Amino acid sequence: MTAFFRIDQVSRAFAPEITLGDRIAAKLGAQVETRSLQAVNAVTLELAKGETLGLVGESGCGKSTLGRVAAGILPPSSGTVALEGKPVLINGHKATTRIQTVFQDPFASLDPRMKVGETVAEGPIAHNLVSRTKSGGYVAEWFSRVGLDPSFAGRYPHQFSGGQRQRIAIARALAMKPDLLICDEPVASLDVSIQAQILNLFLQLRRELNLTCLFISHDLSVVRHVSDRMAVMYLGRVVEEGGADQVFDRPAHPYTKALLASVPKLTLDDEALVHFEPIEGEIPSPLSPPSGCHFSPRCAFAEERCRKDLPELREVEDRRFSACHFAEVLVG
Amino acid sequence: MTAVLEVRDLRTEFNTRAGVIRAVDGVSFTLNRGEILGLVGESGSGKSVTGFSLLGLVDQPGRISGGSIRLNGTELVGLPESELRDRRGREIAMIFQDPIATLNPLLTIRKQMMMAVAAHSRMTAKAAEARCIEVLQRVGIPDPVARIKGYPHEFSGGMRQRVAIAIALLHDPAVIVADEPTTALDVSIQAQILHEMRSLAAETGTAMIWISHDLATVSSLAKRLLVMYAGKVVEEGATATVLRDPRHPYTRGLITSLPAIASPGEDLLQIPGTTPSFLSLPPGCPFAPRCDFVESSCEKMPEITLENERMWRCHHPLGLSGAER
Ligand SMILES: Nc1ncnc2c1ncn2[C@@H]1O[C@H](COP(=O)(O)OP(=O)(O)OP(=O)(O)O)[C@@H](O)[C@H]1O
Ligand SMILES: Nc1ncnc2c1ncn2[C@@H]1O[C@H](COP(=O)(O)OP(=O)(O)O)[C@@H](O)[C@H]1O
Ligand code: SF4
Ligand code: SF4
Ligand SMILES: [Mg+2]
Ligand SMILES: [Mg+2]
Numbered sequence: 001m002t003a004f005f006r007i008d009q010v011s012r013a014f015a016p017e018i019t020l021g022d023r024i025a026a027k028l029g030a031q032v033e034t035r036s037l038q039a040v041n042a043v044t045l046e047l048a049k050g051e052t053l054g055l056v057g058e059s060g061c062g063k064s065t066l067g068r069v070a071a072g073i074l075p076p077s078s079g080t081v082a083l084e085g086k087p088v089l090i091n092g093h094k095a096t097t098r099i100q101t102v103f104q105d106p107f108a109s110l111d112p113r114m115k116v117g118e119t120v121a122e123g124p125i126a127h128n129l130v131s132r133t134k135s136g137g138y139v140a141e142w143f144s145r146v147g148l149d150p151s152f153a154g155r156y157p158h159q160f161s162g163g164q165r166q167r168i169a170i171a172r173a174l175a176m177k178p179d180l181l182i183c184d185e186p187v188a189s190l191d192v193s194i195q196a197q198i199l200n201l202f203l204q205l206r207r208e209l210n211l212t213c214l215f216i217s218h219d220l221s222v223v224r225h226v227s228d229r230m231a232v233m234y235l236g237r238v239v240e241e242g243g244a245d246q247v248f249d250r251p252a253h254p255y256t257k258a259l260l261a262s263v264p265k266l267t268l269d270d271e272a273l274v275h276f277e278p279i280e281g282e283i284p285s286p287l288s289p290p291s292g293c294h295f296s297p298r299c300a301f302a303e304e305r306c307r308k309d310l311p312e313l314r315e316v317e318d319r320r321f322s323a324c325h326f327a328e329v330l331v332g
Numbered sequence: 333m334t335a336v337l338e339v340r341d342l343r344t345e346f347n348t349r350a351g352v353i354r355a356v357d358g359v360s361f362t363l364n365r366g367e368i369l370g371l372v373g374e375s376g377s378g379k380s381v382t383g384f385s386l387l388g389l390v391d392q393p394g395r396i397s398g399g400s401i402r403l404n405g406t407e408l409v410g411l412p413e414s415e416l417r418d419r420r421g422r423e424i425a426m427i428f429q430d431p432i433a434t435l436n437p438l439l440t441i442r443k444q445m446m447m448a449v450a451a452h453s454r455m456t457a458k459a460a461e462a463r464c465i466e467v468l469q470r471v472g473i474p475d476p477v478a479r480i481k482g483y484p485h486e487f488s489g490g491m492r493q494r495v496a497i498a499i500a501l502l503h504d505p506a507v508i509v510a511d512e513p514t515t516a517l518d519v520s521i522q523a524q525i526l527h528e529m530r531s532l533a534a535e536t537g538t539a540m541i542w543i544s545h546d547l548a549t550v551s552s553l554a555k556r557l558l559v560m561y562a563g564k565v566v567e568e569g570a571t572a573t574v575l576r577d578p579r580h581p582y583t584r585g586l587i588t589s590l591p592a593i594a595s596p597g598e599d600l601l602q603i604p605g606t607t608p609s610f611l612s613l614p615p616g617c618p619f620a621p622r623c624d625f626v627e628s629s630c631e632k633m634p635e636i637t638l639e640n641e642r643m644w645r646c647h648h649p650l651g652l653s654g655a656e657r
Binding site: 058059161163191192193194195196197199200203204218220221222224225226227244245258259262263264265266276277278279280282283 | 374375488490491518519520521522523524526527545546547548549551552553575585586587588589590591592593594596597599600601602603604606607
């Protein structure tokens with residue numbers, strides 16, 4: 001059986017940025033960093049139809065890069081992405097409109113000189129989902145679905161608040177009738193009360209439209225709230241994947257465990273002021289990841305072997321994957 | 333308990349072309365030695381302006397238009413800039429969300445710290461450097477003797493924030509105002525810094541005002557909590573008590589908006605509408621247009637109610653009178 005959506009052994013490297021200073025230094029014979037940065041490393045993920053997969057990890061671990069590759073916006077260095085068996089990228093170009101995206105900063109993703117109604121109508125008209133003459137009604141319909149007054153269609157992006165702009169971005173994506181929605185930190189820059197409104201809208205539309213979603217966020221409680229399954233990334237690799245409840249309640253990788261413990265919990269208990277446990281050490285540079293298991297310098301469970309052998313992501317239970325040599329002990 | 337900072341009816345306003353913005357509108361609180369006080373609210377509620385006001389850092393077109401700030405018994409409102417400058421960094425210090433803004437990219441950490449030491453005390457260069465290294469060590473910079481020679485860009489975001497905290501600690505201030513200091517950091521780094529700040533307050537007796545939009549972070553750090561909305565403190569009390577049993581409908585909305593409180597996939601109990609503009613606040617309670625419990629009496633500004641070491645500003649507080657809503 002082919003998965004509805006499959007990311008297969010996807011890697012993406014970036015060439016090192018060479019500055020003018022580097023060029024001068026190189027001319028003078030100095031050693032300049034030429035290693036490329038491996039932003040995403042051999043990632044395989046599958047989504048079933050109607051499923052939401054949450055993707056979490058700390059800054060720079062490769063979430064957005066993977067999201068852009070999955071959306072067909074960025075070609076991978078190697079590996080494939082396919083929707084119902086058909087490749088998403090053909091000759092380096094996105095070959096489908098069935099995948100749409102919503103990004104963190106709705107202001108940056110909306111054209112400031114275009115009326116928001118035109119922004120929403122543009123894609124559907126170009127792809128013959130609606131005729132130009134009928135587009136006004138089509139846009140109005142989508143505006144009401146995302147909770148915006150249809151009379152706002154004639155306004156410009158700067159006339160809207162952050163939460164409203166995110167509604168417009170959602171309307172623009174959904175007006176393309178996608179089967180897969182990729183959201184990259186869609187609520188990260190919003191205030192708590194507005195974040196709740198957008199999350200509720202997202203859950204409602206997902207139900208109504210039976211959407212399949214890749215939902216990227218650094219916020220673990222947001223991901224838990226919306227996801228059926230969840231994948232955890234560290235330094236370009238997926239280190240754990242499984243059902244959201246399983247991953248949260250019984251993590252199968254020490255990094256997941258430590259990450260969950262380091263998030264401050266909302267506590268209602270006067271005395272217990274200890275509700276988080278920091279992870280030691282810094283996140284290593286992706287330019288020179290540690291040998292063996294990338295998490296080994298910070299891992300409380302690390303043993304000799306961890307510093308030599310890179311653990312592969314493997315199925316440790318049914319549809320439950322971990323890239324730790326000792327995953328069985330952790331879940332056991 | 334000794335109060336190090338007493339703020340009474342503080343008012344700070346900005347005179348803009350569009351009108352007067354009362355960004356801090358009658359804020360009062362007391363901060364005790366070694367205490368961490370949490371100040372929460374959504375963006376634009378006046379948290380940062382409150383922090384700046386305490387340090388006398390409000391610039392034109394803004395000004396402190398009323399109230400009192402007593403730091404170790406001395407009234408700061410109305411003091412000339414020279415005297416404020418003498419206290420800033422020595423008695424009261426501030427840490428910002430973006431450490432880049434605090435650190436000069438062109439100077440080594442050593443140079444910047446030595447200048448900060450010299451601003452308020454006269455020591456030999458050797459003693460000053462020893463002090464710098466001591467505080468760097470205190471905030472968890474590994475190998476401070478070597479790292480102090482580096483430039484800010486050679487440090488990660490988390491390490492830069494530690495350096496900014498170290499600079500704030502140089503003169504053992506009585507009060508540190510920390511304005512969203514971990515908001516830009518990764519969870520694992522945030523946890524390290526929260527952990528260190530907590531032990532700092534306990535060990536050195538430095539009191540802190542911890543400004544954040546994140547209730548969970550504040551609840552893990554602060555025993556007392558102030559909730560701000562549209563320039564006013566709408567609720568104050570022991571953190572756990574306020575979170576468990578909020579009196580103000582806005583506080584309750586903030587809590588129920590959190591996905592961490594709900595069951596996965598369940599609709600969140602959201603607050604309708606958006607934060608109001610200071611230039612078009614409704615008459616009476618500023619939360620009224622978004623409040624589920626609004627009644628005609630809310631057209632008058634609710635006064636402060638003080639009860640059992642708690643404070644709230646609402647005509648129809650929650651959790652009282654048995655009538656559960
Ligand atoms: N265009 C690019 N050129 C060079 N390096 C890049 C580029 N885009 C991303 N990177 C690097 O790839 C790595 C992964 O970046 P990515 O944006 O995917 O991380 P992320 O997990 O989305 O982080 P965040 O939580 O901060 O959004 C980082 O080290 C980043 O600096
Ligand atoms: N220099 C300024 N001029 C005019 N208005 C300002 C200035 N600084 C802040 N304000 C206004 O004061 C209010 C409170 O801002 P702030 O304290 O920064 O909010 P918070 O820190 O809670 O997000 C906002 O409406 C903001 O626009
Ligand atoms: S493989 Fe070893 S170092 Fe890596 S996470 Fe597992 S126990 Fe820790
Ligand atoms: S005073 Fe009235 S409108 Fe304001 S919070 Fe209380 S009940 Fe709501
Ligand atoms: Mg990203
Ligand atoms: Mg602020």
